[in-house]
Amino acid sequence: MTGGYFEIQNISGGYGSGRVVRDVSISIARGEVVCLLGRNGVGKSTLAKLACGFLRPMSGAVQLAGVEITGKRPSENLTLGLTYCPQERVVFDDLTVAENLSLMRTDRRLDEFEPYFRAFPRLSERRGQYAGTLSGGEKKLLSFVRGLSEGSAMMVIDEPTEGVQFENVVRMAELMLAQKEAGASFLVVEQNLTLVDRVADRIVIMDHGEVALSAAASELDRQQILAHLTV
Template sequence: MMLSVEQIHSYYGKSHILQGVSLNVAEGEVVTLLGRNGAGKTTTLKSIVGVLRPALGKVLFQGDNLAGLASYKIAARGVCLVPEHRGVFKLLTVEENLTMAARRESAWQLQDIYRIFPRLKERRKNGGGQLSGGEQQMLAIGRALMTHPKVLMLDEPVEGLAPVIVDEIVAQLKQIKATGMSIILVEQNLEVCTQLADRHYILEQGSVVYSASNAGFLADDNAKDRYLGVNLAA
């Protein structure tokens, strides 16, 4: 198993946000974390990468427990989070944003990023602040790939983007998945999730309340209605 989260508990101050979250990601697998706002999805990602240190539980990556390590050490191991705010350096060019994160041992070099994200090649001399929201998301994902990740975690990658750009990013993520990358995806757009994922977890009030294969989830209208308040056929 590439990544196993075992019964992690995380707090913001005295607020007990994660209450024993467990999940697994196999090599080359895409899993989603679903749930209503405030369920603990982003907190789970932050706990895995050490931005928020779990008070209890284990985060096992290739057999080693990462819980309690500094976030930069976890990133160096190959667990990478693309946050919701994207973190693009607006005064640097696209190419500078990409190369500043580059690691020589990464399977992803500049030409690979430009092949999957041709918009970035077209805009490579533009400043990060001149990009559209969709282009900034592509840049954030591309920059993460150049850090040599083994697990890529994406927090709301298509939120607020136009449908045509969403389709473009989904196609790009499919290309990344095809290379064997393990991905954890937090996303509200269920159509995007079911296009990409092998398995799904649903969080509610800081606990995993449901898990299923993609086919099982698609067929389970009751779970979608009960936990998410939506139905894909609607």
């Protein structure tokens, strides 16, 4: 145990007997944002799933606030303060935008979502619209707001900006930074350097299922990052 708030320790795993992630360790402190980058197919999403209980690791351990959570179900992890937002948009198409959000609250009130509606007027305008009719980028925003509004101390978010336009990516960054200020920690799988530049304290780059590079964001320039992302 190295003292991080969220500790991924020597995790290996994948699908069936196929090993995709090999011996990956990442330690995230309270209030730290770590961005996980890498080319397509190197195992970033698989690592996120292994860390959050959607896949059972072949070996290694995961700890949250000093508590071992390896192999716990995602629903158990949520009660312990770990939110996982998968890459696939998690919205219910046959519920309205408002219903998708109010589902998160036992009293069904929408008041607490007002800051998110102010940040994303498109969502506000579409409150009464079925989520199934939203564009891909709008669904990603809705999914992001659902995840962030869980208010967990640790959030693992997989490619939140896919299909989201620039100004909304900037607002996503601002909302994340506000939660970071309040003490939340993030592991963000991301290819969009607009978001990475704004939120990352540390950058971890994966290649072939392993950590190829881990450094403070301030120590890396764009060229070094891009060298790892281009084939």
